[in-house]
Amino acid sequence: WRSASSKNANLLPLPPGPRLLPFVGNALDIDVSRPWLTYTNWKEKYGDIVYSRVLGQHIIIINSIEIARELLDKRSAIYSDRPLIKTNEEFGTSFNTAFLPYGEALRIHRKLFHRSIGAEASAEYRDLYFRRAYELVIDLISAPHKLEQHLELYSGSLIITAMYGYETPPGANGDPLIQRTREAAEIAKRVLAPERAALLMAFPFLEHLPSWFPGASDRRLAPHCRKLVRQMLDEPFEIGKAKMTMADDGRPPSIVAKFLDAGDTSPTQEEFMKGVAVSGFADGTETTASALHSFVLAMLLHPEVQSRALAEVNAVCEDNVPGFEHRPSLPYIEAICREVLRWQPIVPLGVPHMTSQDDVYEGYFIPKGSLVIANAWAISRDESLYPDASRFDPERHLTAEGKLKDDPFAGHFVFGYGRRICPGRHFAELSLWAAIVSILSTVRITKAKDSEGNDIPVIPGYTIGLSIQPTPFAFAMTSINSQREEHMRAASQVYWDSCGMLRSSDFKS
Numbered sequence: 001w002r003s004a005s006s007k008n009a010n011l012l013p014l015p016p017g018p019r020l021l022p023f024v025g026n027a028l029d030i031d032v033s034r035p036w037l038t039y040t041n042w043k044e045k046y047g048d049i050v051y052s053r054v055l056g057q058h059i060i061i062i063n064s065i066e067i068a069r070e071l072l073d074k075r076s077a078i079y080s081d082r083p084l085i086k087t088n089e090e091f092g093t094s095f096n097t098a099f100l101p102y103g104e105a106l107r108i109h110r111k112l113f114h115r116s117i118g119a120e121a122s123a124e125y126r127d128l129y130f131r132r133a134y135e136l137v138i139d140l141i142s143a144p145h146k147l148e149q150h151l152e153l154y155s156g157s158l159i160i161t162a163m164y165g166y167e168t169p170p171g172a173n174g175d176p177l178i179q180r181t182r183e184a185a186e187i188a189k190r191v192l193a194p195e196r197a198a199l200l201m202a203f204p205f206l207e208h209l210p211s212w213f214p215g216a217s218d219r220r221l222a223p224h225c226r227k228l229v230r231q232m233l234d235e236p237f238e239i240g241k242a243k244m245t246m247a248d249d250g251r252p253p254s255i256v257a258k259f260l261d262a263g264d265t266s267p268t269q270e271e272f273m274k275g276v277a278v279s280g281f282a283d284g285t286e287t288t289a290s291a292l293h294s295f296v297l298a299m300l301l302h303p304e305v306q307s308r309a310l311a312e313v314n315a316v317c318e319d320n321v322p323g324f325e326h327r328p329s330l331p332y333i334e335a336i337c338r339e340v341l342r343w344q345p346i347v348p349l350g351v352p353h354m355t356s357q358d359d360v361y362e363g364y365f366i367p368k369g370s371l372v373i374a375n376a377w378a379i380s381r382d383e384s385l386y387p388d389a390s391r392f393d394p395e396r397h398l399t400a401e402g403k404l405k406d407d408p409f410a411g412h413f414v415f416g417y418g419r420r421i422c423p424g425r426h427f428a429e430l431s432l433w434a435a436i437v438s439i440l441s442t443v444r445i446t447k448a449k450d451s452e453g454n455d456i457p458v459i460p461g462y463t464i465g466l467s468i469q470p471t472p473f474a475f476a477m478t479s480i481n482s483q484r485e486e487h488m489r490a491a492s493q494v495y496w497d498s499c500g501m502l503r504s505s506d507f508k509s
């Protein structure tokens, strides 16, 4: 137990944690590429709430859903700040909702998100999820080796349409927002290798020590990155505006259209709107695509899950394509979606919160300015909630009668907490469901064969960083229901033939 700060008048102890070394604290104890594993080990030794300190920064690690909900949900008013990361200013990325401090700008961003992709608004895009899911299935059948590209196009184009009201044609890579985001992400990767990104997010004060970071010289890319970000903010917004003047195409209005309709379009408000739209795209595309990537890996490893899912869909839909109207009758598909999110939490440590006041929890002192990390990885591996937790097992979410369990934690911990909970979670869940049910009903994912006809073994692995995704693996994908495949192709064709929507080619350059 260590003594606490002078503000801690009752000299309450800090939560338990590993022994601190002078100056560096616990910096040397942490696996920097996969800090969630270190923190999960600490759960064994120190419990569900752990105190650590690196270079004077207080860090509280939460390893249980109960404590995360108690502090981050119930005491959200004082657990919702974010650490300031100066690199964001330099590279022009401080507009992103995820980096905003707790305050007025965040409140406005979250209100705009709620209006555009809250539970109700997300449901308005029912047709869009499926149409794009059909295109995903068609793309996967014709070019399975471009899996990552197809998944990124699926998740990114859905968000672009919801945000701006224009569409990226199937198979296209040419959308300027996608291209520029990719370019900006490349710069971010050069400046911030994944392990550095995770470390910097967890310990933002480390950016003051550039000598610790190989690649700091890439800071010369900052002006170019700022220019890219400006284009990302302005160009699609102008397209969204132009879209408003076009004839009504019967689609739900985009978030930009709703914003412009609402009237207050002062430059400050407009800048908020632009920031929200690009944050949604930047924070939602890779996460959703990574979850789908994990799904494909899980199906490859578990053919029996694919068979059961297909039998369920066939029993409910016969040879028709499944839609949201079938969702209540497809509990096993729902269980697969839950398990995909639980099995490999895409953001294993969530995004760190920061306390804006001193607090006390169960007799432990929690200082103001502490980074609070809710360890989604540890929760996903909690054997009391999820026995044999490393196993991919959708059945854990079903009752003995095959009904979906009433699990208050399902879909919760992977999306974060309180006033910072992921504002795209409803949109994400609907787009995951549409893609997963469309794939399972129409294709079979199997091991790829080598030149001698033998199965290529699958060695599952994951990348490192703030968010994770599977490392590349070989697989094959074959259509197993020609009627559904035909329906998907025809629906997609009819749509694009009759489409009056603005396309990305309407961009100036």
Ligand code: HEM
Pocket (backbone or CB within 6 Å): 097, 098, 099, 100, 117, 159, 279, 280, 281, 283, 284, 285, 287, 288, 291, 346, 347, 350, 351, 352, 353, 414, 415, 416, 417, 418, 419, 420, 421, 422, 423, 424, 425, 427, 428
């Ligand atoms: C499977 C998909 C997704 C996962 C696993 C995921 C996960 C998360 C997590 C863990 C956070 C941090 C929450 C916290 O601080 O407590 C977050 C924040 C955020 N997410 Fe998502 N997300 C997903 C999809 C999306 C989508 C589709 C969008 C938008 C269309 C989106 C937009 C955002 C934004 C803007 C934030 C920052 C919120 C804030 O700081 O207040 N996410 N997400």
